[in-house]
Amino acid sequence: MSFQYLKPNRNARFKDRYTTKVDETLTPYEERKTGDIGVIGLPFSKTSISLSGASEAPGTIRKALGSYSTYSGEKDEDYENMKLLDFGDVPVHPTDTGETLKRMQTSVKEMLETEACQKYVMLGGDHGVSFPSISAFKEKFGRIGVIQWDAHHDLRNIEDGGRTNGTPFRSLIEEGVLWGEDLCQIGIRDFSNAKTYADYAKKHNIHTYTMADVEQKGIQFITDQVIQKLENKCDTIYLSVDMDAVDQAFAPGCPAIGPGGLTARELLGSVAMASQHPLVKGMDIVEVDPTKDFRDMTSRLAAHVMMRCMYT
Template identity: 75%
Template sequence: MSFRYLNPKENTKFKDRHTIKVEDRKQWYEKGKKADVGIIGLPFSKTSISYSTASEAPSTIRNALGSYTTYSGEKDEDYSNVTMLDYGDVPIHPTDTEETLKRLQVSVMEMLETEACEKSIILGGDHGISFPSISAFQQKYGRVGVIQWDAHHDLRNLEDGGRTNGTPFRSLLEAGVIKGENLVQVGIRDFSNAKAYAEYAKEHGVHVHTMQDVEEKGIRSIVSEEIARLKESVDMIYLSVDMDAVDQAFAPGCPAIGPGGLTAGELLTSVALAAKEPLVKAMDIVEVDPGKDVRDMTSRLAAHVMLRFMYT
């Protein structure tokens, strides 16, 4: 029997013949394939200090790519030639946190070993995924510099609860994966951190830029200066974007929302600026909680961050 309208093999989604969506340029990884950007999902949020469904974020951010086209009107340039390989999501162990962290690190390392892409995007998950992810890049490249957009230092002690989404950068520093002077924190927010962790950052030489610094110096100036400094002492630069760095008005779907953060424009502009540097090889996006989001606002912003990283 033939149908007049139904076609079980086709997607019935509306398609404009002149419009290419970002998701159209994404393929699933297969051996031998090459692309400009690799994507991997680390859907882990069981170590979040507050309740979070950030484990669902990789799928919602991927879905949000369907909201954007490959054409930049501001640059009058079509990026439809930029391709993506999606490595899928790492399966999480249901109860064993250390086993999960091992799986995350091994999986990111395996992605890098395929040498199929020049840049990598890691979709969390809570910020705890940055510890295994950055550890994998350190194994691959050597000296790693990190620019972290965040309201929080994420330098909490490990005695009160072990590894959580508040400890990744302390874990990296104490494991010797990164050096304090090679860690840059941008957007640290007032009344959001303990004095002990501000002092820990200072003692270890972490370059901390608060929201007051952003307001006084401008985020472009801060990022430009830090990129210029880092490139003299590291082998690669990794961007870590905690979406709670953004003001709650622009990113309501985060476990730790708050006022006084970055605007969406400041985040997008600064990520795009950093991504122009050839030493910037990877970026993670973390702390998107779809269960707390409003009309996928935060996932859509995260997807837009991906575009600013890819289309440079």
């Protein structure tokens, strides 16, 4: 039967014939299919040290892409022909954290081995998902440099709680995946970390830029500085965006919100600037908790972060 108005299995949303929404360029990955950007969901937040529903974020961020067009007015360029391949979400184990981390590392590695895309975006999840993701990138590309936007060092000890969303970069360093000098942290916030972990960062030659540094030097200067530190010694650069780097006024849907963070515009500008470098092959976006969000503000900002990485 032919329906006059109904379109089964399709949303009844308004369609402007001249406007392409970002989610319209997202298609499921199929074998031997190629595209520009690969997307994978890492929906895991059981290792969060605070109550978190970040496992729901991959879905809400994908949905938020439907709120924005592919046309950049600032660049006067339309990205409607850019192909985004969706590799789906990694199925987590219901009780075994170690098995879940293994599944995520294997899945990211398999995605990279397809060589289907130029860049890849990992949608977390809490920040613990960066450990398996970055480990997979290291296996594929060799020496890896990381730019981390975050209020926290994420260098907590493993003894008190195992691998959590507070330990990914300590885990990477102690597992020999990442050298401390190849990690640059932007937006570390005051009264948000322990002295022991600040000392650990110094001991391992991690490049740390606090919010005071951002205020004094400016986000563009710092972003340029960290790129220069990594570009001549690393085989690839990975961007890790913890959304709690942003002030709680702009990103209320994070488990560890706080005042005095980056503005939304500072984060977007910094990510866009870093993403222009040819060594940047991947980015994760983590610590979006849709259950704590207000009008999807944080998911929408995360979608914009994703777009700043894609459309460079």
